[in-house]
Amino acid sequence: MGAPDDRGRFGAFGGRFVPEPLMEACLELEAAFTDAWADPAFRRELDEVLRDFGGRPTPVTECHRLGAELGIRLLLKREDLAHTGSHKINNVVGQALLTKRMGKTKMIAETGAGQHGVASATAAALLGLECTVYMGELDTERQALNVFRMELLGATVHPVTSGSRTLKDAVNEAMRTWVAEVEDTHYCLGSVMGPHPFPYMVREFQRVLGDEARAQCEALLEGGVPDVVVACVGGGSNAAGLFAGFADTDAALVGVEASGGAAITNGVPGVLHGMASQLLQDDVGQILEAHSISAGLDYPGIGPEHAHLAAIGRARYETASDAEVLDALVALSRTEGIIPALEPAHALAWVRRAVGESIPRGATVLLNLSGRGDKDVAQVRDLLGGGQ
Amino acid sequence: MRAPALGAHLRERRDAGAKLLVPYLMAGQCTDWVEVAQALAAAGADAIEVGLPFSDPIMDGPIIQRAAEVALQAGTTPASVLAQLRHAELGVPVVVMTYYNLVLRAGLDRMAGRLAEAGVAGVILADLPLEELDPWAEVATPIGIETVLLLAPSTSPTRAARIGQRTQGFCYAVGRMGVTGERQDLGPAVSEVTQLARSVTTAPVLVGVGVSTPAQAAEVASVADGAIVGSALVRRLLEGAGPEVAAAFLTELRCAVDR
Numbered sequence: 001m002g003a004p005d006d007r008g009r010f011g012a013f014g015g016r017f018v019p020e021p022l023m024e025a026c027l028e029l030e031a032a033f034t035d036a037w038a039d040p041a042f043r044r045e046l047d048e049v050l051r052d053f054g055g056r057p058t059p060v061t062e063c064h065r066l067g068a069e070l071g072i073r074l075l076l077k078r079e080d081l082a083h084t085g086s087h088k089i090n091n092v093v094g095q096a097l098l099t100k101r102m103g104k105t106k107m108i109a110e111t112g113a114g115q116h117g118v119a120s121a122t123a124a125a126l127l128g129l130e131c132t133v134y135m136g137e138l139d140t141e142r143q144a145l146n147v148f149r150m151e152l153l154g155a156t157v158h159p160v161t162s163g164s165r166t167l168k169d170a171v172n173e174a175m176r177t178w179v180a181e182v183e184d185t186h187y188c189l190g191s192v193m194g195p196h197p198f199p200y201m202v203r204e205f206q207r208v209l210g211d212e213a214r215a216q217c218e219a220l221l222e223g224g225v226p227d228v229v230v231a232c233v234g235g236g237s238n239a240a241g242l243f244a245g246f247a248d249t250d251a252a253l254v255g256v257e258a259s260g261g262a263a264i265t266n267g268v269p270g271v272l273h274g275m276a277s278q279l280l281q282d283d284v285g286q287i288l289e290a291h292s293i294s295a296g297l298d299y300p301g302i303g304p305e306h307a308h309l310a311a312i313g314r315a316r317y318e319t320a321s322d323a324e325v326l327d328a329l330v331a332l333s334r335t336e337g338i339i340p341a342l343e344p345a346h347a348l349a350w351v352r353r354a355v356g357e358s359i360p361r362g363a364t365v366l367l368n369l370s371g372r373g374d375k376d377v378a379q380v381r382d383l384l385g386g387g388q
Numbered sequence: 389m390r391a392p393a394l395g396a397h398l399r400e401r402r403d404a405g406a407k408l409l410v411p412y413l414m415a416g417q418c419t420d421w422v423e424v425a426q427a428l429a430a431a432g433a434d435a436i437e438v439g440l441p442f443s444d445p446i447m448d449g450p451i452i453q454r455a456a457e458v459a460l461q462a463g464t465t466p467a468s469v470l471a472q473l474r475h476a477e478l479g480v481p482v483v484v485m486t487y488y489n490l491v492l493r494a495g496l497d498r499m500a501g502r503l504a505e506a507g508v509a510g511v512i513l514a515d516l517p518l519e520e521l522d523p524w525a526e527v528a529t530p531i532g533i534e535t536v537l538l539l540a541p542s543t544s545p546t547r548a549a550r551i552g553q554r555t556q557g558f559c560y561a562v563g564r565m566g567v568t569g570e571r572q573d574l575g576p577a578v579s580e581v582t583q584l585a586r587s588v589t590t591a592p593v594l595v596g597v598g599v600s601t602p603a604q605a606a607e608v609a610s611v612a613d614g615a616i617v618g619s620a621l622v623r624r625l626l627e628g629a630g631p632e633v634a635a636a637f638l639t640e641l642r643c644a645v646d647r
Contacts (some may be wrong), residue, residue: 021540284465285492
């Protein structure tokens with residue numbers, strides 16, 4: 001997975017579809033990222049913070065009991081063990097360091113489930129930046145505890161009351177704010193989406209998890225590469241980071257979307273949030289709301305590089321339903337002692353269904369456990385009917 | 389009655405010494421929006437900017453967002469708007485302002501054809517940048533649809549030069565860094581962005597975004613060729629104003645810029 005072209009395109013997808021007032025900000029960010037990414041001192045500082053503060057590298061855990069039950073060899077990349085409980089920390093540390101390097105003092109971010117918001121607030125606290133997080137009002141209700149976490153970390157949470165009051169509206173509001181405050185403010189976008197350079201930059205910041213997993217698989221596996229590499233996809237940052245580590249192998253790459261937010265399976269090409277990608281939209285082009293058990297996957301689009309990987313056939317994209325996801329979450333908790341977040345439970349739900357079909361028995365599967373389930377426990381309890 | 393071409397009309401008015409005034413309203417934000425547009429034209433608008441509501445308007449502030457939500461809830465579609473515009477007989481050019489996804493979804497060719505059939509003279513596609521303009525311009529320009537480009541206070545001189553070459557109809561100078569909406573003050577960027585626009589194009593330069601009052605419109609018109617007033621009008625319509633109130637507001641703006 002290389003760099004996009006000079007318009008920020010991955011094949012037919014990506015680009016920089018922003019109003020003119022945002023264009024210079026995107027160009028400035030592209031230049032700053034390109035410069036930083038080529039600077040060994042920046043890379044060293046990022047690696048050190050991710051190690052000493054972020055808890056990297058995260059381990060790969062083999063699921064012996066669940067693997068035996070399914071008839072496969074199942075490996076988990078344990079991003080749930082990273083600081084703040086998900087892979088989101090990789091990206092926000094990178095962007096927060098970049099914010100300082102650009103001489104800016106404030107960060108704004110959008111969040112759905114709250115994971116990226118908490119991670120942004122964390123990185124901002126670490127580096128002494130002001131942080132405002134835009135969150136759909138509906139999500140602030142679904143994830144009230146994460147709102148408090150962000151506030152505890154010194155961030156301001158701004159509930160977004162427009163549109164569907166979820167993640168897509170939070171992105172709209174963050175972009176609107178960025179236009180007005182671009183002089184001293186960086187927009188710390190949480191996934192591989194939005195205008196160029198975000199999809200590329202965020203994938204590069206997440207690549208660390210894929211590169212680590214690749215090296216860990218080489219040490220663990222005969223042949224060095226799993227047969228299937230799978231991750232959940234909302235915007236797609238954890239999947240992009242994982243795929244980046246394996247795109248040059250013959251591993252099958254599989255992204256799993258929520259069935260109510262399946263932009264590859266049910267979307268059509270369009271332009272939203274500064275990017276050309278696959279989008280859920282109606283007949284005239286109004287963007288539809290995604291619906292999922294998981295706030296983190298409630299997004300009607302998908303990162304443009306995923307749309308491209310699907311179009312060229314290098315990755316394929318499957319879906320998982322809310323009911324399957326709950327079953328998968330319970331199964332992993334009981335057989336392995338790991339409570340996953342609802343998002344990566346989508347990937348596991350697909351694996352459980354696909355064994356014996358598109359996953360041959362005896363295959364080796366690497367699954368990115370992108371986050372831990374603590375944030376979802378109250379919701380899962382309610383969904384399971386008060387605890388079983 | 390076919391309305392005149394956008395650029396030709398505005399240049400003619402400017403060269404005759406007039407200051408240009410372009411009000412914006414959201415199609416479908418009220419049931420009588422066509423009558424409002426007619427009243428605005430009759431009261432002295434030089435062109436009418438008509439918003440085609442989109443679900444995710446990232447260039448717009450709360451007032452125009454609200455208007456788009458109201459319009460969409462009322463069932464407004466590109467087809468319904470264009471059908472109404474076709475018979476509106478405004479007598480001044482209509483500029484449709486919207487976002488690129490609605491054009492892409494219809495198909496560039498088909499959307500350009502429908503706009504032309506409805507008598508639309510120009511379009512503003514807020515999130516279609518210079519770098520991605522060609523496929524649209526190639527189908528719109530030959531059938532007489534002029535595509536107006538935005539120029540911002542942050543735009544570099546190099547980009548500004550290219551925008552100056554490509555803009556059609558007029559140049560939309562964004563009066564401040566930010567989204568559309570009413571503001572207390574104009575902000576310092578207006579004369580700067582106007583000068584930048586003037587240095588790259590001979591097309592009329594109109595300032596929009598944050599121009600809300602007759603006094604602000606007059607101030608804008610003292611440096612630029614004219615003003616675009618959106619949120620201040622859209623808010624009045626959301627609050628229940630009809631054609632008479634809209635015309636009275638336009639008259640106030642007209643008197644202010646003509647002084």
